[in-house]
Amino acid sequence: MLVEEIMKTEVITLSPEETIETALKLLHENHIRHLPIVDENNVVIGIVSDRDVRDASPSIFEEDATPDELQNPIRTIMTFPVTTVHPLDFVEEVASIFYEQEIACVPVTRDDLLVGIITEKDMLYTLIQLTGTHVQSSQIEVKVINKPGILPQVMQVFGQRKVNISSVLIYPYKPDPKYKVIVVRIQTMNPLPTIEDLKTEGYEVLWPKSPGLTL
Amino acid sequence: MAKEPRVDSMSCHSGFVFTDDFTSYRFRDDHPFNQMRVVLTKELLEASSALRQDHFITPRHATEEELSLAHSRTYIQAVKQAGEGLLSEEDGMEFGIGTEDTPMFKGMHEASSLLVGSTLSAIEAVMENQVKHALNLGGGLHHGFERKASGFCIYNDGAVGIKYLRKKYNCKVLYVDTDAHHGDGVQWAFYDDPNVCTFSIHETGRYLFPGTGNVNERGLKEGYGYSFNLPIDAFTEDESFLQVYETALKEIVHYFKPDVIVTQNGADAHFLDPLTHLCSTMKIYERIPALAHELAHQYCGGKWIALGGGGYDIWRVVPRAWAQIWKVMSDGTPFQGPLPKDWLKKWEKESPVPLPENWHDPEDAYNPIPRKKEITEKNEKLLEKSLQLITNQKKYNSL
Numbered sequence: 001m002l003v004e005e006i007m008k009t010e011v012i013t014l015s016p017e018e019t020i021e022t023a024l025k026l027l028h029e030n031h032i033r034h035l036p037i038v039d040e041n042n043v044v045i046g047i048v049s050d051r052d053v054r055d056a057s058p059s060i061f062e063e064d065a066t067p068d069e070l071q072n073p074i075r076t077i078m079t080f081p082v083t084t085v086h087p088l089d090f091v092e093e094v095a096s097i098f099y100e101q102e103i104a105c106v107p108v109t110r111d112d113l114l115v116g117i118i119t120e121k122d123m124l125y126t127l128i129q130l131t132g133t134h135v136q137s138s139q140i141e142v143k144v145i146n147k148p149g150i151l152p153q154v155m156q157v158f159g160q161r162k163v164n165i166s167s168v169l170i171y172p173y174k175p176d177p178k179y180k181v182i183v184v185r186i187q188t189m190n191p192l193p194t195i196e197d198l199k200t201e202g203y204e205v206l207w208p209k210s211p212g213l214t215l
Numbered sequence: 216m217a218k219e220p221r222v223d224s225m226s227c228h229s230g231f232v233f234t235d236d237f238t239s240y241r242f243r244d245d246h247p248f249n250q251m252r253v254v255l256t257k258e259l260l261e262a263s264s265a266l267r268q269d270h271f272i273t274p275r276h277a278t279e280e281e282l283s284l285a286h287s288r289t290y291i292q293a294v295k296q297a298g299e300g301l302l303s304e305e306d307g308m309e310f311g312i313g314t315e316d317t318p319m320f321k322g323m324h325e326a327s328s329l330l331v332g333s334t335l336s337a338i339e340a341v342m343e344n345q346v347k348h349a350l351n352l353g354g355g356l357h358h359g360f361e362r363k364a365s366g367f368c369i370y371n372d373g374a375v376g377i378k379y380l381r382k383k384y385n386c387k388v389l390y391v392d393t394d395a396h397h398g399d400g401v402q403w404a405f406y407d408d409p410n411v412c413t414f415s416i417h418e419t420g421r422y423l424f425p426g427t428g429n430v431n432e433r434g435l436k437e438g439y440g441y442s443f444n445l446p447i448d449a450f451t452e453d454e455s456f457l458q459v460y461e462t463a464l465k466e467i468v469h470y471f472k473p474d475v476i477v478t479q480n481g482a483d484a485h486f487l488d489p490l491t492h493l494c495s496t497m498k499i500y501e502r503i504p505a506l507a508h509e510l511a512h513q514y515c516g517g518k519w520i521a522l523g524g525g526g527y528d529i530w531r532v533v534p535r536a537w538a539q540i541w542k543v544m545s546d547g548t549p550f551q552g553p554l555p556k557d558w559l560k561k562w563e564k565e566s567p568v569p570l571p572e573n574w575h576d577p578e579d580a581y582n583p584i585p586r587k588k589e590i591t592e593k594n595e596k597l598l599e600k601s602l603q604l605i606t607n608q609k610k611y612n613s614l
Contacts, residue, residue: 133426136358136425136426136427137425138424139426161315162314162315163315164314187314187316188314188424189316189358189490190315190316190367191424193315208492209492
């Protein structure tokens with residue numbers, strides 16, 4: 001999946017000479033946590049987070065309601081250079097950037113110009129789509145030997161039942177690296193016939209376990 | 216608070232919606248959704264001398280106009296075509312028709328609109344004061360969407376019925392769903408409506424269909440705060456189920472103050488149900504209708520419409536569970552002791568499994584659940600989260 005498929009293209013930005021007070025207002029009114037700072041050509045020259053802005057704001061214990069600090073230009077507190085990504089980068093790479101650099105937002109640029117933004121929330125939304133939990137489905141977990149060709153064999157069982165698959169994930173089987181767990185979300189309220197088929201084919205179904213008397 | 220006296224032993228004039236044609240809603244011989252359950256329940260009640268001729272309400276079909284309160288016209292047309300064998304497999308996919316869960320069958324539009332009509336008949340009988348409460352075990356098909364069939368449901372009689380209540384009687388409706396699956400179709404139909412409050416208790420969607428019904432699904436826009444969910448852990452037993460359910464329901468009713476209560480009484484949270492992983496016994500199926508009955512009298516002048524729903528052990532579980540709704544609704548106390556011999560004698564030959572002999576399940580019906588303590592604790596936390604908005608409001612009001 002490419003960055004351009006999940007990025008937001010309407011980006012709220014600030015020019016470097018605007019005040020910290022304006023930044024504070026924008027963050028608050030739009031319920032966002034990051035503001036890219038762009039020059040007159042829409043080139044990203046910095047970024048501020050809500051924490052940067054709060055650190056630069058006076059303490060809530062100050063008596064003075066309209067302190068001078070808030071009138072300082074935003075360029076004095078912005079972070080630069082900025083980590084950016086390209087619209088054709090992979091979403092997985094953005095996840096790595098967030099994890100390794102411990103940041104939660106990257107502007108997306110093409111030829112240095114700002115074209116979009118991705119935050120950790122967009123990232124999590126994408127992850128939810130990948131797990132398939134957002135559409136009506138039942139989940140089945142199958143333990144299989146970790147060897148080439150096993151996935152199509154398992155999937156064939158679902159195909160023969162004509163049950164539509166909304167997502168497939170493959171997890172390591174922690175107790176024994178010789179095995180993997182295939183997690184399939186299928187669009188049916190009655191997974192029992194499919195589970196029976198899987199068992200008949202010799203696969204171990206970890207979940208659902210048979211309900212009722214045979215716990 | 217009590218506007219009316221205690222209802223524990225109160226006889227209420229109630230209506231039982233029934234027709235043999237309910238069984239025409241049948242996808243396939245080996246499909247788990249089987250309306251034979253309603254016939255078995257009705258005969259169990261008759262054999263127990265709890266159901267008389269003057270209790271019956273004969274249902275009508277819902278009109279297309281009425282169906283369109285909750286369904287798109289294109290979808291209704293597609294269902295009609297499918298029932299006449301005129302819809303191709305490809306064209307059906309878009310509407311969820313022709314899948315393993317909801318295959319096409321001859322006359323599916325008529326069979327489905329009868330189930331919706333029977334819910335409308337129940338609603339009319341209550342709202343026109345012909346009866347105090349009404350029970351339609353043919354309804355409760357809560358997975359039907361505006362333009363999509365799913366989870367064994369074609370038309371959503373609960374959603375159509377509540378739209379009808381809103382339109383014709385302009386009342387505030389509380390919808391309570393105790394099916395083991397999340398009542399998604401009804402929840403989404405009223406997600407932004409502050410005059411319809413939905414509350415669903417169900418097995419967590421981590422594994423189970425449809426996967427939604429999380430505690431943070433609270434409604435949208437004006438409807439925010441009018442959608443409640445309790446996605447309890449797999450293998451939850453009676454005690455924990457009733458503890459969280461009873462607390463939540465009482466709080467929600469008090470907070471919302473409905474004019475009428477509609478309950479969906481799926482009977483698939485029982486330990487014998489083949490499709491789910493909850494571990495309740497007949498105990499919850501006595502308490503659930505008793506609570507609805509009590510609260511309907513306390514808050515709604517008795518206005519309570521109960522519907523059926525899921526329930527896939529149609530021999531050992533559903534008839535007993537559903538018969539208790541009627542018993543509690545019509546005379547305030549549940550059945551006890553042995554099941555009527557005549558009923559057992561008639562059906563034991565048909566049943567593929569030995570029939571239970573008593574209204575209650577034996578104490579040691581299933582093996583002890585090893586994680587009981589953990590499950591109970593998780594469900595308690597869940598209850599807190601689910602009621603967060605009500606708790607906040609109470610704190611705020613007491614300042």
